[in-house]
Structure formats: structure tokens, C-alpha cells
Amino acid sequence: MLEEKAQYSMGDEERNYYNEALKYREKLIEVEETGYNYLLKGLTLSRLGRTEEGIDNYLKSIDLEPANPFPYNNLGFNYHNLGEYDKALEYYLKSMECLDYEETLLPFNNIAKTYRVLEQYDKAEEYLKKGLERFPNKDVFYESLRELYAIMGKYDEGIKICSEHMANVENVDINEIKRTKGDLYKLKGDLSKAKSYYEDAICKGKNNTEAYLDLGKFYLYQNKYIKALHYYKKTLKEVDETDYENLYEIYFHMAMTYKFLGFKKQNYFRKSIEYCIKDIGDEKEYFTDTGYTPARIHNITRIYINMGDIEKAEYYIAEMDKYKKCKGCPYGKCYEKFALMGMLAEAKGDIEEALKNYNIVLEYEPEYLYAYIAVKRLASKK
Template structure:
């Protein structure tokens, strides 16, 4: 249980911690020790929890509940054999104690033996009237097994026994979403809301399902009801803002996002979307102000840096765009989108070496889009790095075999490098794939295009 302020349990905790600072051992009854241990475990204070368990068992050596806490700590520390021995001893004393089964199931789960964990938890169900936690644990084990239908059924049972178990409600909806059962989720939520019409969480989740199905007016109505149920529900204002933004009602969207800034600390998500809305409204100064606030609020949010960079890119202010994308790269040099923007901006500025470096970096980071290979190779041609361009396009062929755009480029390069047999091979391949792309030779390799031998090849039919 949780310790409140100025109550008996809080005094017990204070008394216990005072005792630890002295050599005087004070007496606590077993229930007081249980509350102390539970408090420390909840707050992750494992060392203090272990001290409380030891002192508790020194004073109450036969307490099953204190021994169960000891077993729980063993499991947490991965001392599974010690936990099994202790639980077997406790089972011999009290075979009807459901907590013993829960801890045994925990061991099976730690060993990835989830089916066995479920069997043990189902046995525990027969021993208690307090079934909500057990159904939740069974649901989680089914999630580990990717058995979402079974998981969903058990989380639903949690709600049948406790309609305010919102963690179970979230898990039910998670299962529906994983199974792409958005319509079924809507039916379930509407039934749930018939029983609990002022549940802001259910209205919020219903709105998300409608939004996923692009039923924006119904989504908006659901978020309205979520806000009526709880006018401080930040998530509902955020989602309502997203719907209004989608509907092109940018001023209303700004109003909703702005409410979240007043209810709690500003979130980078809200700031970014306010900036997006102001940009749509062509209020550039305000858009920039919120983009700037976004990157200051969360420098690690790539969407903020991307938004402000693209803003300047759209305005053709490439120097300013380059300034911001450089700042972004200094924070996260492994972000593919940053490097792609870096390359595009440098290309616009005719900084071809830097542009090529940017595209090379995106490839190094695993971005193998055809356009990246093509643009980088064309830049290498401009820079006179013909052999590097050949290597680039040959690598690209591994990912995009029988691609005419690559074959024409390789043909032009090999003819330029005075390797006519390879040039002929690739040109014939290219013409077989798509004759209409032959303009690539003319645009990138005009001198090669004008050669009689190449013109002769271009006029032949290789189908």
C-alpha cells in the first residue's frame, strides 16, 4: 500500500528509517513490515526493501507474506533457483495461497515459459475472489506469446470485474489495433461507454479509432465528449487538435494545442503542430517562433529540426536552411533524414562535394532509395569522379537489378572511360529494359551520345 502524508503508515516508515540510523532495533508487527517493504519495492529502493525483509523475518520468522516478499526479490535479482526452493517450502505450508502461484508464474515467465505461467495463473484464479490482477497477468503472458485474441479476452475480463481498470482498457484497445480490428474496437468502446458514459479514456480511445478510419467528424465528437468528461485531459485536446488540423481548421487546432500549454509544461509535439498551423495560415513569423521553441524544448526531436529546415528550404533561403540542418547533425549525426536534407540543400547551393558527402552518408546509414544512388552518382559525374560513379551505380544494381536508369548511366560511364565492350553491354541492357530512357545518355554524356557507334546501337531494336 502507499504511504500517505501525516498518517499512521507514514509514521511507521519514519520510525523504521530512524531505526536504521541507530543501533537500536525497534519492534514492528508483520503488517507494518509488509507495508514498509511494499513501499520500497514500489519506489525501486531494493537495498532498503531487502533490509526490511531481513529485519521483518528476524522478528517474524514464520510470516508467509514476508517470505513471499523475499521470493519476489530473489526473482527480481534472477536468483530463480533460490526463489523456487523458497516457494516450494511455502506451498507445503499453505497450498491455497494464490500469491505463491503468482510468484511461481513469474519464474516461468522469466524463463520464457509463458504457457506454463498461464497454467499456474489459471490455478490461482480458483483460489481467490480478487481476480482482476490475475486476469491482467494472464493477458500479459498471452501478449508475450503474441496471442492477441486470448490476451484481449483476459483484459476484457479485468474490465468486467472492474470497469475503472483503465490500464486493462488500454491493453484491450492495443490488442484490437494490433489485429487491425478498428471497427470491432469501436463497437466494444461504444458498448463500454453505454455502461460508463463519462469515461474520458474510452471517449479518447474511440476518437483515435475513428481518426484511424478517417471518420474525422465522428472522431471530433468523441474527443469533445472526452473533454466534457474531463476538461483537463491533455491527450484529448492534442488529438482534437490533430483532427482540426486535418480538416484544415488551423485556427481551431492552434486553440486546442495552446490549451495543453496552459494545462501542463509545453510539449514539443504541441509547439511543433502550432508552428505547422501558423505556416499553413501563412503567418511565417509565428510559425518560426514556434519551430524555434520546439527545438529549444526538445533538441533531440528530429521533427522540429526538419520542420524549421524545410521551412527555409521552401522559402529558398538555403543558407539559413543549411545553418539549421548543420545544428541538427551536430546533435544527431546518425539521422538519415538530416543527411538527406543536408545533401539536397548543398546541391541547391551548388556545393557539389558537400552534397555528394551527404548522399554518401545516407547510404552508409542504410538509406538505399534509388534516387539516392542516382543523385549521388550524377554528382560524382559532375565532379569528374567517374570511377567512383561506376562503383556507386554497380552497388545500386545489387539493390535495383534490371533498372534502365542505372544501365544507361553505366553505359555512358564505360564509354567515357574507354571500355567500349562494357559500355555496349550496359547500353544493350538499358535499351532492352526501356528505350524511352535513352535521353539519359544525351543529357549526361553528350559527347558519347554523338558518336556514330553509339547512335547505331540506339537505333537498333533489342526487344
């Protein structure tokens, strides 16, 4: 792959792979200095978190092959991650000027992400539509437009995009799109339609982990705790034992639902932590800087807050400030940090502060379930 691409994690094995790859890239350049070889070296350095060195190699790549769109796109991605959004847009646009050399959808979606960070949502929509017009069979533009319309409150537009996605892209996951439509109808306030789409996503003879999990969250959204638990328990029967990400989610949601019912299920919270870090090994390694550390801190810290370990939660929230935003982040603010601050304020009994933070979360991520639940519950206590 020639483009910068988000990775969820990088353990020792993967890090060692990229270090070995870097040695190989350097030997290739010793043999022949080409734009392609500098592009590969820049990509490898960027994956290792050596952003400035990556930028230097992309610039060398451009000197040798100025018509190639990929080094411009990758420079844009690096500058986006550095928070230099004007420079990011400059290089993404240069990448688009080179599409006759080689077709790539990347700059369209990346420009839209940068405009989302700048909260220029109309511009983000413009470039996603341009990308969709040029690449009508690519999932990413339908998915990105759906997310954008949810933030903009254009739920009908999002629902329409879901229908177009099903019609125009081959081998698309129809059941996933049905669940997405359910999300949009839920945000729109049409719970009857939302329920019908969630239920229609259940498929006989197939694994229904995601469908049951979404139904559980749908009933939790309505404070129907027993119904929510019913579906979470069904999810546990469906989920593969190696599906650590969903196991982490299931046990967290079950623990939270029991908490709302007045029962402490600390063992479920501990199970959630166990599955959250299972791929990595231990908590310390889990927080190794991979470019996605703020999201990882959020994943663990929300559990500690709800377990009542305020001291550990405060420590981890303070740690978030040591890291840049997650790679490729399309949000103007780190909504996950505001979610943690809301939960922490709520745990301390500061309702006004909690509401302030939860409302910021919903501004950037309207589907954040626990912010919605908390706002509805705490607003009545003011």
C-alpha cells in the same frame, strides 16, 4: 501491493526507498520464514532490477505457500521481461489455478500481454474476455481490449467496448473514453465521427489539456497545420505548470507542426527535452536503467533527429540495443526503435528504408501519429 507492476521511472529517492525496504524484508525473514515475506522480498528485488534474485525468492514463496497466486504471477512477469514467454505463460496459468485462494485480475491481463508479444492476438482476446467476464467493473480489460482491437483492425469492436466501459464501470472518465472513441473512428476513416467525439470531450469549467491536445493531433493527422497549432496553443493555456509529461508532448508537437510548415522552432524542441527530463534532473540520469530505458531513449532521440543532430541520434539508437525490452512490454517488436530508424532514414533521404520502418511501426502501434504522416507523405515520393 503484492504483484509486479510497471513503474515509469525510479530516481535516486525511490531507489533508496527500495534498498531500505529490502533490508527490512530481510529482517522479517530472519524473524519468520513465510511465503508472504519471501514474496515481498522478491518483489523488492525485482523492482530494483535484480530479476534472478527476485525469481529465487518467488520460488521460495511458492514452496511455503503453494496456493498463493501472486508469486506465480510475479514469476510470469519476470520471465516475460526476460523474453522467456513459454515460461511466463506456464506461471501465469498456475496463478489462475490459485484464484480460489485470493482473487486477482493480474494473470488474465498478463497472459494477454504475452500472447500479444507472440502475435497470437486471438488468444490475447480470449483471455481478456475471460478476465472481463470475471471482473466486469475493472477498467484494465476494457482498455486492453480496445488497444488490441485497434491493432487487429477491429475498430467497430473497439468502439463497442468503449460503450460497454462507460456503461459498466462506475466513476469512469467519460471524456477520456470519448477521446478514445475518436481515435478509433479516426483509424476507421470516419473523420466526421472522430471530430464529433473529440469535440464532445471538451468540458466547460474543467481542465481540457488532453482534449485540446488530441484535437491538435487530429488536425495534424489531416495535415491541417494551422488548426493543429490553434489547439496546441489552447492546450498551453490549460496545462498545469507541473504537468511535465503533457508539456513535453505539447512542445514536441508544436515544434513538429512548425517544421512541417517550413519553420525551425529549435526552442520548442529544447523546451520539449527540458520537460521530458525535468522530473529526473538531467539527461544522463534520465537514461539510467529503470526497466523502461528504450522508451526513454525514444522520447529524447526523436527530438534530436528532428533538430538535425544526426550524430547524437545515431549514438542513442545504438544504445537501445544494450537494453532489454521495457518491463511488461506487450509488443512483438520495439515499435519505438523502428520509429526512430524511420525518422533517421528519412532525415538521411533514404525513403525506401524510412517507409519500411514506419510500416513496421504502424503494424504494432497504429496510432503512432508521425509514422502515419510520414508514410502518407513519403509514399507519394517513391
